């Protein structure tokens with residue numbers, strides 16, 4: 061099994077190309093099931109989750125072709141992928157495929173809307189909380205679906221004549237349930253109004269793509285999304301938006317090691333709150349024509365408190381990385397996780413590097429230390445694993461991160477991107 065070896069101590073200097081967003085690419089790929097036409101997605105990152113979803117869509121009958129030629133974009137690569145689901149050959153998404161990742165459950169929306177039925181295994185994904193699917197079920201039931209749970213599968217059936225537009229307000233913000241309700245409602249009869257919708261940029265990106273496919277969606281990016289159902293959707297071409305979590309991760313890495321890096325092909329407006337927290341920690345951040353420049357020249361890392369929240373708040377997907385940064389601050393900081401109840405698994409691994417962190421309920425208290433020392437550590441989930449990389453980059457000596465498959469779910473060519481900026485990071489295959 062692969063591991064990542066890091067020798068800490070170098071500043072980061074250079075250019076890091078930011079990939080297309082995993083969390084936008086996945087729902088966009090799933091949206092291709094809504095039409096028998098071809099959906100072409102540009103800037104699709106090459107990640108384990110994307111490959112897994114390609115297998116899942118293939119199981120439903122999608123014909124998928126990846127552009128043979130890799131489209132060079134600055135120093136990075138992106139892929140253009142064509143998805144054509146002429147016929148849905150199977151409306152079941154089996155446990156073996158869905159248990160590996162959370163987002164695969166979202167096929168339930170398009171399958172139900174287009175075929176009138178779907179049988180989807182309860183999902184897997186990062187073990188950062190119990191992650192129930194009650195909100196999905198309530199939202200689809202509001203559109204008239206009959207839902208049963210049997211043998212670990214959610215079985216959904218649309219009423220005769222298809223789903224029916226409805227008004228539904230989520231009791232809690234859910235990115236995935238907003239994606240699913242929005243996709244399902246595009247083909248429902250009448251108007252759907254989603255209240256307390258997730259406002260994440262990835263929801264906006266999905267709405268933009270669905271509209272290009274002929275959907276009638278307004279309000280995405282606000283808490284109220286209105287969808288006027290249409291009878292069918294067509295193909296479209298859409299470019300996946302840049303990955304704000306990857307952007308924030310590398311910005312935090314530079315704030316941690318010091319240096320001067322341009323994050324290319326991204327957009328500061330996607331992560332204002334996180335960038336402000338990094339700025340307060342002492343790094344300079346400026347928007348450039350091609351992305352974002354992050355500079356920290358000495359001056360130490362200042363402690364900053366953050367609380368995770370749905371967008372536009374501080375993203376939970378950057379919480380572990382920010383904790384990595386705070387382990388070397390020159391004071392005490394507090395990080396409160398409000399989205400997932402079990403998203404502190406990185407704490408005990410960061411402690412192996414010498415971090416001083418104590419937990420009280422959903423709040424971590426981090427007492428910054430002057431030095432971290434390299435150690436063998438274990439990745440426990442996607443973002444936790446990259447927090448260990450950030451800490452390892454600033455630790456003395458060698459850090460060896462095992463269970464790298466977590467990292468491969470969400471970070472495209474991480475070793476290469478960091479190495480080009482002067483870090484010593486390599487993949488070791490046993």
Ligand SMILES: CC(=O)N[C@H]1[C@@H](OP(=O)(O)OP(=O)(O)OC[C@H]2O[C@@H](n3ccc(=O)[nH]c3=O)[C@H](O)[C@@H]2O)O[C@H](CO)[C@@H](O)[C@@H]1O
Nearest residue numbers: 083163191192193194195196233234235236376377399400
């Ligand atoms: C592939 C993808 O885009 N994943 C992101 C998505 O996950 P995901 O869409 O799974 O996250 P949600 O926004 O749904 O989860 C938010 C909270 O709602 C709860 N909940 C959710 C659904 C439900 O039916 N019942 C329920 O109680 C969850 O357990 C969690 O506590 O948004 C999360 C929150 O920004 C991110 O951390 C994930 O990276």
Ligand SMILES: C=C(OP(=O)(O)O)C(=O)O
Nearest residue numbers: 162163185186377442443
């Ligand atoms: C938690 C994440 O992914 P998933 O929702 O697929 O588990 C993530 O991207 O950080």
